[in-house]
Amino acid sequence: MKQKQILLLHIFYWLLIVFNGIIGILVYDTRTFDILSITIFLSNFLGFYTNYFFVVPRFFDPKRFYMMIIGFFVGVFVFVFFRYSIEEIVLPALTGYRNYKEGTTFLYYFYDNIYYSSLTIFVSTNLWFFQYYFKVEAERTKLIEERKHAQLQALKTQINPHFIFNSLNNIYSLVYQNSDQSLPAIEKLSELLRYSTKDLEKDVISLDKEIGYIESLIGLEKLRIKNHEMLVFEKNMTNPKLGISPMLLVPFVENAFKHGDFRDKGFVLKVSDEHNVLHFYLQNFKNQRMKDTASGIGIENVKKRLEILYPKRHELNIKDLESEFIVDLRITFPHEND
Structure with a gap:
């Protein structure tokens, strides 16, 4: 009062x-x-x-x-x-x-x-x-808000190292194969890092920027994947300026590329934002030959951020099946976000 x-x-x-x-x-x-x-x-x-x-x-x-x-x-x-x-x-x-x-x-x-x-x-x-x-x-x-802010700052510091680690692994594989795509990959990575470093300092960015990260990441990964047609990305943007916490969706896509099977299979990514409800759906097939005990770092980070930022306003369903991995995320935004 x-x-x-x-x-x-x-x-x-x-x-x-x-x-x-x-x-x-x-x-x-x-x-x-x-x-x-x-x-x-x-x-x-x-x-x-x-x-x-x-x-x-x-x-x-x-x-x-x-x-x-x-x-x-x-x-x-x-x-x-x-x-x-x-x-x-x-x-x-x-x-x-x-x-x-x-x-x-x-x-x-x-x-x-x-x-x-x-x-x-x-x-x-x-x-x-x-x-x-x-x-x-x-x-x-005030103490709760300060604690949430401190937690978010701590979680944000985990994003860039995780992102860099995954991208450098991809570039390493290109260099190892003496691929002509090595230098373009390094250039794309530097562009992504410039964007992510700048926007991670903000509490909120527009949804189209977050989608832009994803598109740039897909572009980077395409340099090492032969069958581009297997990467299905559908988006239905009705409110591209909808405010969202930066790098909230990207870790799911990173995880798909890091642990997915792209030899003869790909993934399906769908993003829509109708009626102030963001719907993010990602399905990818697992690479059975590659196991990584640290694979859940990025996803656990996102789960914690969702609990802090969108309590009781998000629904995250993850199906970790034997041969595929499915992420189904819905976030309800307040109408003043219009």
């Missing part, structure tokens, strides 16, 4: 107090405020804010409930002390008028005013609790 809202609650309470006083005048037909109307209002005001700023913060302890009960009675005592001082000491000295009969003991006065003070102290205490609760909640939310 913002400070402005807390202030409005304070104003609302005092307007109720004033309104109650006006109703009292109309009901009892006194026509004017008497001096006791002023003294009780002043006692309420002083008791309210002394309790609010000093008593409650000092006695609040969730682990010791009895301290809060003591604090409540301290607040009552403060109210009674102010009212007694004003009505039974200051007022008689200035006007010769007092609220109670002369000789009334403080103990009797205290007991008689517990009722009158209870509402003021109760409201004062609860308003402090409101402010305290929302302050703690705001701090907790």
Whole structure:
């Protein structure tokens, strides 16, 4: 709750107090405020804010409930002390008028005013609790956001090394085969790295940029794959400027190229974004001759990022079958992303 809202609650309470006083005048037909109307209002005001700023913060302890009960009675005592001082000491000295009969003991006065003070102290205490609760909640939310940001930054640092490692493996195989495609592959890799390094610093990029990475990656991989027609890539982009976290889809494609069988088989990649729902579907056949115990690093990274960035707004289904690997991902974006 913002400070402005807390202030409005304070104003609302005092307007109720004033309104109650006006109703009292109309009901009892006194026509004017008497001096006791002023003294009780002043006692309420002083008791309210002394309790609010000093008593409650000092006695609040969730682990010791009895301290809060003591604090409540301290607040009552403060109210009674102010009212007694004003009505039974200051007022008689200035006007010769007092609220109670002369000789009334403080103990009797205290007991008689517990009722009158209870509402003021109760409201004062609860308003402090409101402010305290929302302050703690705001701090907790801030800590969660900072932790999420730190986690995302840590996960992002894992992306480039993983991406470079996979690409260098591909280029190594081209160099090893003395392929004429080695130099073009190095050039394409340098272009990809320039783009990825620049955009990884951002929290969000446009969907068409992410798809652009994928297209560049496919172009790099085509340099070492003979049967290009087996690489089926279908895209249906209705909102290319849809904001997405950078390098969120690329690791799935990297994984397909790293562990896929492209001798006589390929893969099918489909991307669409109808009605603010991104649908990413990838199916590739496994290379049974190549096993890599570290193959899940990139995918595990994406899973963690999805949980942080799109909680309850994404659905990721991965089928790791004997001969093929299927990724089916849906992310629902808010409409303000239009």
